Structures are given as structure tokens and as C-alpha cells.
Amino acid sequence: MTRWRHADDDDRVRHLGHGYRESHRGIPKGLKLVVRSASANLKSSVREVAMTETLVLSAGHQLRDQAGALADAVVACEFARHPMLRTRYGAAGRAKSRQDAVYHLLHLADALDANSPALFNDYIGWAKVLLQHFGVSSEDLDRHLECMADVARKQMPPPVAASAVAMIDGARTALPAMPSTTASVLDPGQRLSPLAREYVRTMLGGYRQAARQLVFDAADRGEPVRQLYLQVFQPALREIGRLWQTRKISVAQEHFCSAATQIVMSQLLLRVPAAQRCGRGVVVACVSGDLHELGARMVGDFFEMAGWDAYFCGANTPHAAVVQSVVERAADVLAVSATMGYHLHAVQDLIELVRADPRCARLRVMVGGHPFTVDPTLWRTLGADGTAADADAAVALAGQWLAGPASAP
Numbered sequence: 001m002t003r004w005r006h007a008d009d010d011d012r013v014r015h016l017g018h019g020y021r022e023s024h025r026g027i028p029k030g031l032k033l034v035v036r037s038a039s040a041n042l043k044s045s046v047r048e049v050a051m052t053e054t055l056v057l058s059a060g061h062q063l064r065d066q067a068g069a070l071a072d073a074v075v076a077c078e079f080a081r082h083p084m085l086r087t088r089y090g091a092a093g094r095a096k097s098r099q100d101a102v103y104h105l106l107h108l109a110d111a112l113d114a115n116s117p118a119l120f121n122d123y124i125g126w127a128k129v130l131l132q133h134f135g136v137s138s139e140d141l142d143r144h145l146e147c148m149a150d151v152a153r154k155q156m157p158p159p160v161a162a163s164a165v166a167m168i169d170g171a172r173t174a175l176p177a178m179p180s181t182t183a184s185v186l187d188p189g190q191r192l193s194p195l196a197r198e199y200v201r202t203m204l205g206g207y208r209q210a211a212r213q214l215v216f217d218a219a220d221r222g223e224p225v226r227q228l229y230l231q232v233f234q235p236a237l238r239e240i241g242r243l244w245q246t247r248k249i250s251v252a253q254e255h256f257c258s259a260a261t262q263i264v265m266s267q268l269l270l271r272v273p274a275a276q277r278c279g280r281g282v283v284v285a286c287v288s289g290d291l292h293e294l295g296a297r298m299v300g301d302f303f304e305m306a307g308w309d310a311y312f313c314g315a316n317t318p319h320a321a322v323v324q325s326v327v328e329r330a331a332d333v334l335a336v337s338a339t340m341g342y343h344l345h346a347v348q349d350l351i352e353l354v355r356a357d358p359r360c361a362r363l364r365v366m367v368g369g370h371p372f373t374v375d376p377t378l379w380r381t382l383g384a385d386g387t388a389a390d391a392d393a394a395v396a397l398a399g400q401w402l403a404g405p406a407s408a409p
Helices: 009-017 031-038 053-065 067-081 084-113 117-132 138-155 158-177 193-204 208-220 225-245 251-269 294-305 319-328 341-355 370-374 378-382 391-401
Strands: 281-286 309-312 333-337 364-368
Touching: 053 067, 053 084, 053 158, 067 084, 067 138, 084 117, 084 138, 084 158, 084 341, 117 138, 117 158, 117 225, 117 370, 138 158, 193 208, 193 225, 193 251, 208 225, 208 251, 225 251, 225 294, 225 391, 251 294, 281 294, 281 319, 294 309, 294 333, 294 364, 294 391, 319 341, 333 341, 333 391, 341 364, 341 370, 341 378, 364 378, 364 391, 370 378
Parallel strands: 281 309, 281 333, 333 364
Antiparallel strands: none
16 A cells, blocks of 8 residues: 555554454354354355355454465565555555555455455445545555455465455455545434534534533423434434544544543433333443444443343453343343454354353344444344344344243343
């Protein structure tokens, strides 16, 4: 890749890495489960590649394990084919190109483990927008992906290379149609869009109390709290994330807005009259390693407003602690949040841990988060019982599962 004139370049590296740990994960437990679920759901471009089930599952693991060496080869290919890169960017550019290559390979590995070309396409589309704002063209990104495919073809075992190249080629085919920038996610058709826009503007100015008052005034006018969550907090946070991705705001601003919104949400929830209890319980958790908790918190709040005994565990919850909470609270539903593709291993590990515990035999598991929006089949692949697009849908799905009178305690 070619971007590196900017003083805040380390921030861009954090964007691409976005929380990857340095250690490589081993092949996850329960691979046979993934084979049974995913083999029926492979996308056509991957389905045509002849490979054994074992190799399909180990492809992502092998890429992840060799990401550093493969990234070196990708950069060597890129700079050898396009000598002008050395002149334009020098040694620093080459080093940063290697960092990008590592992140691209790790996201490719995640998509391979999930048998989901859609996940890799989504990441490349996201990276295209981000890199565009660092002066990196779509053509540069395509050349980088071309070298990545050639290196995989030459250095990985044929079945692994075939599945990896199929995903890379699919992303390259889709790349020209992917947008180079993103429009505001604030939908003018939504009734509360003007309020959401003003909330974003006020938060970005650093005025938490003023932003809080905007929402509280709307509640005083009779606006349902659920609608304030769905039409103000949710789109506002997505818009703030988009502004961060396109370098319109800093990481510090994004973090301030997220932290301040959590405070406003907790204060607003106190204004909701206690709902009649329905006799059902839910545990809501972010998997180990996932530090993004706002979406999961919204889900927990919606269950509480619907009369459920809602127990929100927060971010980065150890899996054993989640299972313990489910058992101690005799929960009917476990709602698991995963923000990024690299959290899917953890989701699968948690689900397997729950399924293996006889005390959780009646538990229903729902999953949610961006990866499940990108690829709606992933919940089956990971062994969950269903997925929900937002907090409202999560409560509705759980209600469908448990329709009828609650069992006696």
C-alpha cells in the first residue's frame, strides 16, 4: 500500500489493525461444527475450489500463523513491480506497507475461518474509504491485493492458496464499485434525524451536558426512550464512527462521544418507569477481547425496558464468567455481541462452552454485531440460535423463542 506522508500515520495503523493482538490464535475448538455448518453455505466462488474440509478450516489459521513472512513477500512483490513506490515513499513507506499487508492478511484469515467472502469484501471496502483519506488510490489497493494473491498462490499449500486467492479475487472484482468515501448515515427520512444531527454536533463540540439536555428535553416532550435509542443514539454513534474513519475527527473525539453517550444512556434509563416483570432472564455480554460495549448495552437496556431480568456483563468478559452468570441467574437467553470479524473465534468458543455445560441445556443463544449484518448466515456457522439487527429486534426474537407462560421458578 502507499500512504505515508501524514504526521498522524500511527493513528492510521491503529485504524487498520483495530485491536488485533500480537499473538496468533490456534485452530479453534469445535472445527467439525464449523465444517457441518459452513460447508452448506460456502459462496459460489469458494465452493468451486477443490479442498478437504480440514484444509478449509486450517486456511485462516495458516495465513494468520505466517502473516509476517507473507507480508514481507507481498511488499517485495509490490515494490519490485512498481519501482516508483520507492521513489515516492522511501523506506518508511515500505515499512508501513508491510504493516498494512499484515492487517489485510489477518482479516483475510478471519474471513476464511468463517467461510465468508462477504466479510473480506466488507473489510476491503472499509479500508478503501480509510486509505483514500490518506491519499491512497483504489489502483494502489488493487495492486497490493494482486501481489497478495500471487504470494498466497506461490507460498501457501495449493488448497489453502486456492481458497485465499478466490476471496482476494472476489474483492478485487468488487473493488471498483466500492465507494471511495461515505455519505452521512443520518437518514433524513427518520423523524428524529434533526435531533440526532444536533446531538452529534453538540457532542463533537465537547458539550456533554448540552447533548444530554437535548435528549432529556425530547423525553420530556413525550418521546419514547426506545425511539431515542434507535433514532438518536444509534445513528449518532454510527455517524461519529464514519467521521473517524474519514479522518474528519480524531480518535480522542470519537472516544469522548462514546463515553459521554454511555453516561447519557444510563441517566436516561433511570427515567423509564419500571416495566412489569415477564419472568424471563437474559445475560448480555461482549466476548473476551471485544472492548466495544455500547451496542450490547443498548440490547440489555431494551430487555430491561421490556420487563426482562437483564444482566449486562460489559465489555471483554471472560467466557467462564459469562457461563457462570447464565447459570447463577437461570437465564433463558444469552445475547452475545461481536464488533469485528476477529471476534468470531471468541463467539464460537463461548457458544461451545455454553453448549457443553448441561446446566445450560435450555439456553437460547443469539448473536449480534457488524459481522452478522455483513453476513447473515454467520450465526448458523457459529452454532447460535439466531441473530438480531438491533436491540428492538433482539427483544422481539427472544419473545418469539419463549412465547407462552414462563415456567415456575
